[in-house]
Amino acid sequence: VDTATDPSPTGATGAFPDAFLWGVAFAANQVEGGFDEGGKGLSQADVIPFRVASDYVDITSLMEASAASIAQAVATPGTDGYPKRRGSDFYHRWESDIDLFAEMGLKALRMSIAWSRIFPNGDDLEPNEEGLLFYERLFLRLREKGIAPVVTMSHYEMPLNLVTEYGGWTNRAVVGLFERYARTIATRYQGLVHYWLTFNEINTTVIEPYTGGGVIAREPDPGVDPRQASYQALHHQFVASASATRIVHDVDPSAQVGCMLARMSHYPASSDPADVVKAQFDNNMNLFHSDVQVRGRYSGHVRRFWRDQGIDVRMEPGDDELLAANTVDFLSFSYYMSLVSSVAPEKYGATGGNLFSTIKNPHLSTTEWGWHLDPEGLRYVLNDLWDRYQVPLFIVENGLGATDVLTGSPADPTMGAPDTRRVHDPYRIDYFVQHLRQVREAIADGVNLLGYTAWGGLDIVSASTSQMTKRYGVIYVDADDDGRGSFDRIRKDSFYWYKRLVDTNGEVL
Numbered sequence: 001v002d003t004a005t006d007p008s009p010t011g012a013t014g015a016f017p018d019a020f021l022w023g024v025a026f027a028a029n030q031v032e033g034g035f036d037e038g039g040k041g042l043s044q045a046d047v048i049p050f051r052v053a054s055d056y057v058d059i060t061s062l063m064e065a066s067a068a069s070i071a072q073a074v075a076t077p078g079t080d081g082y083p084k085r086r087g088s089d090f091y092h093r094w095e096s097d098i099d100l101f102a103e104m105g106l107k108a109l110r111m112s113i114a115w116s117r118i119f120p121n122g123d124d125l126e127p128n129e130e131g132l133l134f135y136e137r138l139f140l141r142l143r144e145k146g147i148a149p150v151v152t153m154s155h156y157e158m159p160l161n162l163v164t165e166y167g168g169w170t171n172r173a174v175v176g177l178f179e180r181y182a183r184t185i186a187t188r189y190q191g192l193v194h195y196w197l198t199f200n201e202i203n204t205t206v207i208e209p210y211t212g213g214g215v216i217a218r219e220p221d222p223g224v225d226p227r228q229a230s231y232q233a234l235h236h237q238f239v240a241s242a243s244a245t246r247i248v249h250d251v252d253p254s255a256q257v258g259c260m261l262a263r264m265s266h267y268p269a270s271s272d273p274a275d276v277v278k279a280q281f282d283n284n285m286n287l288f289h290s291d292v293q294v295r296g297r298y299s300g301h302v303r304r305f306w307r308d309q310g311i312d313v314r315m316e317p318g319d320d321e322l323l324a325a326n327t328v329d330f331l332s333f334s335y336y337m338s339l340v341s342s343v344a345p346e347k348y349g350a351t352g353g354n355l356f357s358t359i360k361n362p363h364l365s366t367t368e369w370g371w372h373l374d375p376e377g378l379r380y381v382l383n384d385l386w387d388r389y390q391v392p393l394f395i396v397e398n399g400l401g402a403t404d405v406l407t408g409s410p411a412d413p414t415m416g417a418p419d420t421r422r423v424h425d426p427y428r429i430d431y432f433v434q435h436l437r438q439v440r441e442a443i444a445d446g447v448n449l450l451g452y453t454a455w456g457g458l459d460i461v462s463a464s465t466s467q468m469t470k471r472y473g474v475i476y477v478d479a480d481d482d483g484r485g486s487f488d489r490i491r492k493d494s495f496y497w498y499k500r501l502v503d504t505n506g507e508v509l
């Protein structure tokens with residue numbers, strides 16, 4: 001689609017386009033398990049102990065916790081206390097899980113490749129064939145079922161060796177190692193993968209460098225502003241992302257590469273122009289990431305921020321040109337919440353949620369974890385991103401983390417009793433309805449949207465809290481926060497609703 005001349009390629013009716021990619025989404029480190037099988041090396045995600053993520057909210061304590069937890073994990077080979085090592089056991093159940101996705105009629109599965117399955121130490125000269133085969137079989141199976149993989153190269157993880165020996169993304173040498181990884185997977189999966197994403201939620205590198213994308217690890221240098229390391233790591237990721245984009249395009253000119261942003265829009269707390277300018281600043285600090293990846297350059301806002309804060313990001317000759325020449329084909333993003341900005345936050349109450357303590361928006365309710373529920377904000381964000389960039393958009397994460405209640409009991413063949421287990425989750429269906437109606441509005445507004453992949457699909461281990469019981473799936477996974485349970489899959493009510501959504505291409509809304 002020539003988006004420059006056809007601003008409303010989907011028509012003005014708001015109907016979802018025929019080729020709309022309905023799907024679900026998850027990440028290797030949260031779903032796979034099998035953390036030490038198939039030649040996989042340890043990744044940093046395998047060493048995040050239960051609750052670390054929710055206990056540490058500022059960068060310095062996260063970095064200190066990371067150093068401690070890595071030392072502890074290397075000394076403790078067992079799985080206890082490390083829920084991401086079990087995930088949802090997708091590594092062993094992927095075939096039947098894909099059958100469930102096919103039963104729902106999905107058109108797309110957004111997933112990620114664990115770098116440490118392909119290069120167990122990150123700096124190995126040769127890839128691990130068993131890891132390559134795992135994803136190849138998976139992609140072949142998806143192709144049989146007519147499900148397009150949307151593949152993230154780096155979703156909140158990297159080989160642990162690169163963290164402990166190299167200092168993670170703070171080290172420029174990691175860029176070259178990532179390029180090797182990107183070339184390996186782009187070449188091997190050429191023709192099987194059409195949509196690639198480079199880094200998940202690249203903006204989390206500076207918000208949660210340990211549990212999120214940055215992975216700086218090593219203990220913070222005393223006296224050094226930890227943001228210095230985060231922004232340096234981020235620059236290296238931008239360079240790696242541009243290189244990976246070039247590599248994919250070289251290997252397969254028809255493939256599409258996207259960036260991935262955690263879009264958190266900021267509303268001013270009041271109509272005081274100072275609050276409005278503060279909200280604009282906060283939005284620009286979120287959007288400078290997509291500015292780099294879509295427009296191909298750093299914005300004046302972030303350069304000024306670095307100057308004001310005394311942050312000095314080292315760049316090499318040629319970096320600017322590389323970024324400018326290798327922009328992405330589309331912009332994908334996650335959307336969970338909106339935030340509120342003010343120059344005087346103390347005047348307002350806080351939401352008290354995990355991850356992003358924020359001013360409470362009196363017009364919005366929040367999830368159990370204190371995240372603002374803001375469906376209309378999704379329409380706003382879609383229009384805003386489309387107006388700013390005029391490239392196709394893709395919602396690759398949106399969903400409700402909630403506590404679900406499992407009723408009934410498993411089949412008992414000795415008594416001839418059937419499996420009566422059910423999960424009634426009208427709140428999740430309502431969440432989807434509310435958000436997708438706003439998506440439909442945005443399409444009617446003229447936004448070019450490639451698809452929507454709901455976060456979870458299966459219940460998976462939460463990125464921010466390491467809980468299993470912060471559930472996002474439309475398919476229940478029978479496991480608790482300590483990794484106890486049968487890991488059986490149980491279709492929730494939302495499973496059947498999502499199937500109807502896909503079957504009717506959104507008419508059910």
Ligand code: BGP
Pocket residue numbers: 027030156200201262334397401455461462463464465470
């Ligand atoms: C995004 C991440 C995901 C994810 C989701 C929900 O930030 O890309 O990996 O899990 O948010 O967050 P959480 O699991 O912390 O509830």
